[in-house]
Amino acid sequence: MAGSTDTIEREKKLQGLGSSRLRKEDARFIRGKGSYIDDIKLPGMLFGAMVRSPYAHARIKSINKAKALAVPGVVAVLVAEDLKPVKLDWMPTLGSDVQAVLADKKVCFQMQEVAMVIASDRYSAADGADMVEVDYEELPAIVDPHKSMAPGAPVIREDIAGKDEVGHGKRTHPNHIFTWEAGDKAATDAVFAGAAVTVREEILNPRVHPCPMETCGCVASFDKVTGQLTVYITSQAPHLVRTVVAMLSGIPESKIRIIGGDIGGGFGNKVPIYPGYVVAIVASIVTGVPIKWIESRIDNISTTGFARDYHGVGELAADKDGRIKALRFTALADHGAFNSHVSATKLPAGLFSICTGSYDIPKAYCRVDAVYTNKAPGGVAYRCSLRVTEAVYLIERMIDVLAQKLSIDKAEIRRRNFVSADKFPYNTSLGWTIDSGNYQAALEKVLKAVDYEGLRREQVQKRAKGELMGIGVCTFTEIVGAGPTKVCDILGIGLFDSCDIRVNPTGSAIARLGTMSQGQGHATTYAQIIATELGLSSDEIQIEEGDTDKAPYGAGTWGSRSTPVGGAAAAMAARKIRAKAQKIAAHLLEVGEGDLEWEVDRFKVKGNPAQARTMKEIAMAAHTSNLPDGMEKGLDATEYYDPPNMTFPFGAYVCVVDIDRFTGETKVRRFYALDDCGTRINPMIIEGQIHGGLTEAFAVAFGQAIPFDENGNHLGNSLMDYFLPTAVETPHWETDHTVTPSPHHPIGAKGVAESPHVGGIPCFSNAVVDAFAHLGVTHMDMPHTAFRVWQQCKALGISTR
Amino acid sequence: MAKKQAVSFKLNGRQVEVLVEPRELLIHSLREKLQHTGPHIGCETSHCGACTVDLDGMSVKSCTVLTVQCQDAEVLTIEGFEQSGELHALQEGFTQEHGLQCGYCTPGMITRAFRLLKENPSPSEEEIRYWMAGNLCRCTGYQNIVKAVQYAAKKMSSAHT
Numbered sequence: 001m002a003g004s005t006d007t008i009e010r011e012k013k014l015q016g017l018g019s020s021r022l023r024k025e026d027a028r029f030i031r032g033k034g035s036y037i038d039d040i041k042l043p044g045m046l047f048g049a050m051v052r053s054p055y056a057h058a059r060i061k062s063i064n065k066a067k068a069l070a071v072p073g074v075v076a077v078l079v080a081e082d083l084k085p086v087k088l089d090w091m092p093t094l095g096s097d098v099q100a101v102l103a104d105k106k107v108c109f110q111m112q113e114v115a116m117v118i119a120s121d122r123y124s125a126a127d128g129a130d131m132v133e134v135d136y137e138e139l140p141a142i143v144d145p146h147k148s149m150a151p152g153a154p155v156i157r158e159d160i161a162g163k164d165e166v167g168h169g170k171r172t173h174p175n176h177i178f179t180w181e182a183g184d185k186a187a188t189d190a191v192f193a194g195a196a197v198t199v200r201e202e203i204l205n206p207r208v209h210p211c212p213m214e215t216c217g218c219v220a221s222f223d224k225v226t227g228q229l230t231v232y233i234t235s236q237a238p239h240l241v242r243t244v245v246a247m248l249s250g251i252p253e254s255k256i257r258i259i260g261g262d263i264g265g266g267f268g269n270k271v272p273i274y275p276g277y278v279v280a281i282v283a284s285i286v287t288g289v290p291i292k293w294i295e296s297r298i299d300n301i302s303t304t305g306f307a308r309d310y311h312g313v314g315e316l317a318a319d320k321d322g323r324i325k326a327l328r329f330t331a332l333a334d335h336g337a338f339n340s341h342v343s344a345t346k347l348p349a350g351l352f353s354i355c356t357g358s359y360d361i362p363k364a365y366c367r368v369d370a371v372y373t374n375k376a377p378g379g380v381a382y383r384c385s386l387r388v389t390e391a392v393y394l395i396e397r398m399i400d401v402l403a404q405k406l407s408i409d410k411a412e413i414r415r416r417n418f419v420s421a422d423k424f425p426y427n428t429s430l431g432w433t434i435d436s437g438n439y440q441a442a443l444e445k446v447l448k449a450v451d452y453e454g455l456r457r458e459q460v461q462k463r464a465k466g467e468l469m470g471i472g473v474c475t476f477t478e479i480v481g482a483g484p485t486k487v488c489d490i491l492g493i494g495l496f497d498s499c500d501i502r503v504n505p506t507g508s509a510i511a512r513l514g515t516m517s518q519g520q521g522h523a524t525t526y527a528q529i530i531a532t533e534l535g536l537s538s539d540e541i542q543i544e545e546g547d548t549d550k551a552p553y554g555a556g557t558w559g560s561r562s563t564p565v566g567g568a569a570a571a572m573a574a575r576k577i578r579a580k581a582q583k584i585a586a587h588l589l590e591v592g593e594g595d596l597e598w599e600v601d602r603f604k605v606k607g608n609p610a611q612a613r614t615m616k617e618i619a620m621a622a623h624t625s626n627l628p629d630g631m632e633k634g635l636d637a638t639e640y641y642d643p644p645n646m647t648f649p650f651g652a653y654v655c656v657v658d659i660d661r662f663t664g665e666t667k668v669r670r671f672y673a674l675d676d677c678g679t680r681i682n683p684m685i686i687e688g689q690i691h692g693g694l695t696e697a698f699a700v701a702f703g704q705a706i707p708f709d710e711n712g713n714h715l716g717n718s719l720m721d722y723f724l725p726t727a728v729e730t731p732h733w734e735t736d737h738t739v740t741p742s743p744h745h746p747i748g749a750k751g752v753a754e755s756p757h758v759g760g761i762p763c764f765s766n767a768v769v770d771a772f773a774h775l776g777v778t779h780m781d782m783p784h785t786a787f788r789v790w791q792q793c794k795a796l797g798i799s800t801r
Numbered sequence: 802m803a804k805k806q807a808v809s810f811k812l813n814g815r816q817v818e819v820l821v822e823p824r825e826l827l828i829h830s831l832r833e834k835l836q837h838t839g840p841h842i843g844c845e846t847s848h849c850g851a852c853t854v855d856l857d858g859m860s861v862k863s864c865t866v867l868t869v870q871c872q873d874a875e876v877l878t879i880e881g882f883e884q885s886g887e888l889h890a891l892q893e894g895f896t897q898e899h900g901l902q903c904g905y906c907t908p909g910m911i912t913r914a915f916r917l918l919k920e921n922p923s924p925s926e927e928e929i930r931y932w933m934a935g936n937l938c939r940c941t942g943y944q945n946i947v948k949a950v951q952y953a954a955k956k957m958s959s960a961h962t
Binding site for chain 1: 822851888896905906935937
């Protein structure tokens, strides 16, 4: 009889759910054997280099290619006119707009793509790009989104000037993109009118860049004989790329193969379709040989998917005890020159409406007005789901503002407003249903761990001595796992995901998914889910993603959707296989299906556990003649999983900072992060993701912003200027967790990778502002660089001895 | 285009020769002519360290070294770390301590940490953080990278005693 020791031993062997097993993908990375885009080399391959505009807004009077074509090694120079015969001069964006692939008579942002030089190698291509002569007539640029819709403002998008819609509702000005709103405005206004207390702050989420270590690029290869187009690409969503390329080029989707190999980080930057990809494809069609296009870091920061640029206004109405009665959030969103920010068509700024956060707020209204400016397009959801970071930043800052106004402790005001644990599933006033949560328990655990009361006492003592110590509290709710196809789609394609599992006769398996790892460790995590569901060792379960010829259709990896959607598909596909396996086991054991029970890696006969068939035995049987009558051979299954709802991971963070009032330097003394992402698949990987997300949050809070001058010149597009924290300044992270499974997810998992970014940024800001709270400061905009904090100290008259 | 020049050096213990323009950068010779794609390009301004190689006993960013400067040099890249099928203690450390996610910065990180441990076999956490500050990572938050270096330091020192 199988004892419990035996069962535990078998579970351990599987290294399934809950095991901190080491990552399968590391083997190639630690040897330098990864296969990133620039590592791809195809026979006869040429190299493409972009010619980019020095102006933010200018008319192109002429382009002279002659000198470039005379450069040794240069094969061709492509401009907008050359793309027209193949109808690839303009492309649809993932934000329901259109974008010039190469500037068509006019440039609308600095560094816009004007021409591509194709040459034998990257040095010749760069030489050629320097020799392309473009005659520009400079036009006045709009840099400030607040001035974009002024009467008489220069029209940025002449191509759509007369259109009153670009996919997301009525436009009210030639530089207006859309107005999007949620909630009940009249009811919210009424609460504000009669409220005991109201607070209001202007809060900026500055323009930042995700800046993955690998820049964007591709290798496009068109075979003129077969008509097959193969594109190796840095993409978080290869299937969506294939669909867009098919829509654009007219090449049947079945003849297009998109391959995302190893990706050196994405963070949202590698979701959109960039002009470089499209021109490389055209160049391959024109020249008949493979074309590689790889961005420089400067290209990457200045032209690909920036994030944020949300100029928000937060307002709360409350009673005297700090109980929030209504919330009103509005934002002016600077989307740059083309609306290519990735958004679900039904929700252009949709997840901004998670701004009620972890709190039970009866009435709420939020609105986003998006405008064009002469800046690069491609506002992406940087390590978040479609504007959650902006929403959480607003509410987490505003609840602190309210606490200050009422002299209520910042932890206490959260307790008073939490959605209580007995109210889930909870319907928010902005229309979302939060699946599960236990916010107060999470906060209390953190407060105890950091000795919050002790910290507040220390702060009082320090303040008495004139020292600046800040304690930041943040209790956030995330919304991840896009998403139910009824509310979430891109270009009309629903955001489901998929998994196709094939079990081999000897009991190993291969699973292919529509998601795409950029470092999240999917090969390990998915194998663990399937291992537990199928009773096969995760060592022997191979995971493949990213090759559209192999993987089933899916929307890719962004917005922490891999575990909530892809992971669910994996579990459901495995369950289909297990159901068939049960039938086979019953047949082999000559009992009824109902007489069997599942245990770790086998079906055993109830009451007679010695009578059992392991999954490995069943896998072999599935490929023999000894199957139930009429049963199809094999042990395979495919699942296309459309989630019934988003998942809502949450967390409670505390940050302690000490600020030098003479220099403005902030030292993060302590950062304690408790995350609840539901069922934990691989704790080691989860912790790694949290470390990374917190570090990116630290970068945003303390140093990142993309500045422009009044002419639209980008003032900081290399790593000399743009802040990426090093090992020296990055704080030490303490992590913790609670587990509140999602009731609707097959294994209760919620997704985690963006939580530390979304929750971390306001926690840092809250800590910095808290250091000044006793001096009457209620808000300071990010980034909290030493200079800006010193300016605050100077304004308060505390920066001198 | 200037005249090409032959440059020969030792790459991971093996003599190689490469024909380059004087302006060609070592990272491009390694990746495109010598098929060593382990070192990566991340910034082109010597800030990210993804292209770090060991050149005559010094860590260098190979995106700002000219190949012609490498005549007769000894170059070590990530491809030279595994010996006779045995992982280097640092390669093992990065896996064991989960010191990587996307893997793009990892070859540079390991190569830089190798030079650190040569110069200082038992560094403190602070020393590790300062030594590794020329190598950027966007995924890990560095904590596990520090642990990976400590793992290797410990393993290498116990091998010597």
